Every structure is written in C-alpha cells, then in structure tokens.
Amino acid sequence: MNHQELFRAALRAIRAHKLRSFLTLLGIIIGVTTIVGVVGIITGLNTYVKEKIIVLAPDMYIVTRFGIIRSREEFLKAVKRPQLSWEEYQRLNSGVLTHAAMVGTRSFKQLPVNVGDKRLADTIVVGGTANFAPILGFDTQGNGRLFTDAEDQSAANVAVIGADIKDQVFPNQDPLGRTLLIRGLPFQVIGHLPKEGKGLGINRDQLVLIPFQVYRKNFYAKKDQLDYFIKARGGVEGLDASIDETRAFIRALRHTSWRDPDPVGFLTQDQLQELWRQISTATFVLLTLIASVSLGVGGIVIMNIMLVSVAERTQEIGVRMALGARKRDIQRQFLLEASLLSMAGGLIGVLLGGGIALLVKAATGFPAQITVGIVLMGISLSTVVGLLAGFLPARRAANLPVIDALRAE
Known part of the structure; x- marks a missing residue:
C-alpha cells in the first residue's frame, strides 16, 4: 500500500466510529489545552517581567536592607539588620565611591x-x-x-x-x-x-x-x-568592582567583623532575572507534570480503543492480508490512525489552550503570549503520545495469523 491508500484507509476507519473517535480525543485535548495555556501564560509573563518589572539597567544595582530572601532563616537574619539611613547615604554620595x-x-x-x-x-x-x-x-x-x-x-x-x-x-x-x-x-x-x-x-x-x-x-x-540606587562607573564591566567597593565601605561604616555576613543586601538585574527564572521554572514544571497526567491518560485511552478496534476488525485484517497486504502495511495503518486521532486532539487542544490564554489576557490584563513554537510543541507532543499509544495495537494487528483472522466473527 502506498501512503495515499494508507491515509484514506485510516480516515475511513476514524469516520466509521465518530463518537468513539471523539471520546478517544478527550484526554489528549485536555492535556494539550492545559500545557498550551500554561506555557502561553508563563511565556507572556516572562516577557512582561523582563520588560516591565525588572527595570534595573545591567550596570546598576540596589543596596537594600533585605536583598533576595530565599528562606525563613535568611529573612530572620535580615530583619535584625538596622534600616539604611540618610546619614549613610550622604557618606556614600560624598565622592568616596570611586567606582x-x-x-x-x-x-x-x-x-x-x-x-x-x-x-x-x-x-x-x-x-x-x-x-x-x-x-x-x-x-x-x-x-x-x-x-x-x-x-x-x-x-x-x-x-x-x-x-x-x-x-x-x-x-x-x-x-x-x-x-x-x-x-x-x-x-x-x-x-x-x-x-x-x-x-x-x-x-x-x-x-x-x-x-x-x-x-x-x-x-x-x-x-x-x-x-x-547606584550606577557603576564603566558600565557592566565595572559592576562587580563597584559592588565590592560599596560592600567594603558599608561594612566599615557599620563596623562589621570580617567573620560576619554583609549587613545589607545587593540586588542586580542578573539576580532578579535568575530569581524569576527559578520561580517560573518551578511553576512550569509542576503544572506540566499535572497536564502530563492527562496526556498519559489520553494515551492509555487511545491504546485501549485501538485494541478494541483491532478485535472488531480482525476479519477485515485477515482479508486484507490474504489479498496481499504485508504486516508492515497493517502496522502502519493502525499507527497512522492513532497518530491522526492524537494529532487532531492536539490541534483542538492548541486552539482551546491558546484561546483560554488570550481570553485571560483580554479579561484580566494578565500577560499571555502564544507563539509558533508553542503551537508546534502542542501538536508534536500529542502526535508522539499517539504513536506510542498505537504501537502495541498496531503490532498486535500486524502479527495476527491470517487463518485465525479469517475465521473470526
């Protein structure tokens, strides 16, 4: 069988059981919708944070009482620090910071x-x-x-x-x-x-x-x-030297022992972006794992439905093999059916997920961004799930003995 015949045969089989085919798609649709929606919103949020919230220039840094807090212990230590004062600012702004x-x-x-x-x-x-x-x-x-x-x-x-x-x-x-x-x-x-x-x-x-x-x-x-708020002399190349100079001067002002940690915190653009990357990555991984459960369930549903389809079409498979169809033709047809079902579910999921993300953006102003890469990811992911789910049924159909298949009722 050539590719066109395989494609037409697969479409005929899918159209012959429309309701079953639709129910087969539900797990894939839900999983892809969730993943595309989550990725679209997080992608838009990353862009928004980078352009609107992290407005610090790469050659600038902030001296603050707290800095970046990653744990309860760090917070308790920062709370004990005295507030930065106007008098300290006057000393810093008096020309002592050469960098x-x-x-x-x-x-x-x-x-x-x-x-x-x-x-x-x-x-x-x-x-x-x-x-x-x-x-x-x-x-x-x-x-x-x-x-x-x-x-x-x-x-x-x-x-x-x-x-x-x-x-x-x-x-x-x-x-x-x-x-x-x-x-x-x-x-x-x-x-x-x-x-x-x-x-x-x-x-x-x-x-x-x-x-x-x-x-x-x-x-x-x-x-x-x-x-x-301090701008380093010499641009980005002078940032580290400026931070070190400011750190040394403030430690001297506050009589901080060399054994003790800094009495203030420092914030740079790189630190803020890295902190946001950690937060957004953790959120993305968690939500993707949740969505993957739905995709996995969808794959299991596809595999079970395809196994039922093999059982129902055993005689048809036997006739086709008796007429000269090769094992690989039978296997490719069932794989194509599974992949077409999951691809259709992925396409619907992409449309729903993108629509939900853009609807959230329109209704709440929450940033969302649906790119070509996200669309391709959703469709590719669903297709791979379909191929994996259809492999066992396709192999079982291809390995049916011709005589036993012809006798099936």
Whole structure:
C-alpha cells in the first residue's frame, strides 16, 4: 500500500466510529489545552517581567536592607539588620565611591492625596533624589518634566504623577501646573508619566513622585525603608568592582567583623532575572507534570480503543492480508490512525489552550503570549503520545495469523 491508500484507509476507519473517535480525543485535548495555556501564560509573563518589572539597567544595582530572601532563616537574619539611613547615604554620595558614577536614594509610603473633593486614601508617594528617576528609567515623554537637583535640594513642593493618578484626580484635564494635596501639603504637578505598570514592586501608574528633601522633611521617619540606587562607573564591566567597593565601605561604616555576613543586601538585574527564572521554572514544571497526567491518560485511552478496534476488525485484517497486504502495511495503518486521532486532539487542544490564554489576557490584563513554537510543541507532543499509544495495537494487528483472522466473527 502506498501512503495515499494508507491515509484514506485510516480516515475511513476514524469516520466509521465518530463518537468513539471523539471520546478517544478527550484526554489528549485536555492535556494539550492545559500545557498550551500554561506555557502561553508563563511565556507572556516572562516577557512582561523582563520588560516591565525588572527595570534595573545591567550596570546598576540596589543596596537594600533585605536583598533576595530565599528562606525563613535568611529573612530572620535580615530583619535584625538596622534600616539604611540618610546619614549613610550622604557618606556614600560624598565622592568616596570611586567606582560609582551615580548614587541615588528613595523611600516610599502610602499617604492620602486630595484634589478638590476627590480623595485617594492610600496613594504610593515616593520621595527620591533627582537622579533616582533617570536611574530607573522614569520618563515623562514630553508630558511635563521631572524635578531637578536644585528643586530637590531646596525641598520644592513639586510632584510627578502616574497615569492612573492623573485619570482619577484630573480626568479630562491637563494636570500640569495644577495643585494636589499630600496629607494636606500642597504640591504643584510638573509632569505625568505614561501608562507603564509595575516596576520593582511599585505600580508606576499609581504613584506620586516628589523630591526626597521635601519627603524627608514632612513624611520620612527613621524606621521607614530606604534604598540606595547606584550606577557603576564603566558600565557592566565595572559592576562587580563597584559592588565590592560599596560592600567594603558599608561594612566599615557599620563596623562589621570580617567573620560576619554583609549587613545589607545587593540586588542586580542578573539576580532578579535568575530569581524569576527559578520561580517560573518551578511553576512550569509542576503544572506540566499535572497536564502530563492527562496526556498519559489520553494515551492509555487511545491504546485501549485501538485494541478494541483491532478485535472488531480482525476479519477485515485477515482479508486484507490474504489479498496481499504485508504486516508492515497493517502496522502502519493502525499507527497512522492513532497518530491522526492524537494529532487532531492536539490541534483542538492548541486552539482551546491558546484561546483560554488570550481570553485571560483580554479579561484580566494578565500577560499571555502564544507563539509558533508553542503551537508546534502542542501538536508534536500529542502526535508522539499517539504513536506510542498505537504501537502495541498496531503490532498486535500486524502479527495476527491470517487463518485465525479469517475465521473470526
């Protein structure tokens, strides 16, 4: 038999038992739908995290009280560390760090914001040095401007607001030059940010950015979190040298013994991306294992249905072999039937999984990304499962004795 005859024979056998064929597909459909949906959402989430949340440049790092916490023990040790202080920042920013091109700081807390009769009870107000915004890539994109170092040093009451804040308190208005109250203190809006989303744990669309000196004067307390943002001199090549220099200086400031661990944590782009890779990989593996159970069940169903099909078609197999069909022709036909069934289930699963992922994205804004690679993976995986599941029935059909097959009723 040539390939076209095999294909037509396999299709005839599948069409002859439509309901059974559909029920055979269910396990494959559910498994592939789950895998494609999970992979699509995780792929989109990886892209989103890389582009939107991990906004730290590769030549920059953050000095923080906690750093990356991977266990309860690390958390308990970090809690015992004293908060980073304004006085320490002044020492770091005094020119002692020869490997640092820029040193900035920020602190933030939730404060009430009022404009007329509009009140936002828990708005994130960020107090940062003038170089903090460029360090993290804040840009008004022509919608006003960021505050200057002179405005920071003079504790000017100016503010840059996020896109959601603008829409909530200045709907259908140009906010530039208008006044908002932060816990009763007036600030003039000098710029507003485009819609961006979260970055390093803060939703940029829902914040108000003000100069650090006015923040320190009116809202800052020593118990509040303070982080240092440092740009290495010499780009990425100078990152390690800058971190080592800052580490040594802070250890000296805090009189840390050489036996003791660092009294602060350091965050770099590579560390944040590696942490996210570990989290997303663990999630992907867990969900894939769960989906694989469904695929395995689908493969078992296909194998059982194909064994029933062999039993029902024993006489047909005997006639075909008596008329000259070879064992390999019989085996290839049953393998083709199994692979066509599973491929069809995989295709349906890809469509359903992709549709679910995109529906979740449209309904919730949760990132999802269906690529050609994901589609091919779903179809290929289902086809392989079908081939493996159909091997035993195909072999049994091919090895039937011709005389016994012809006698079957």
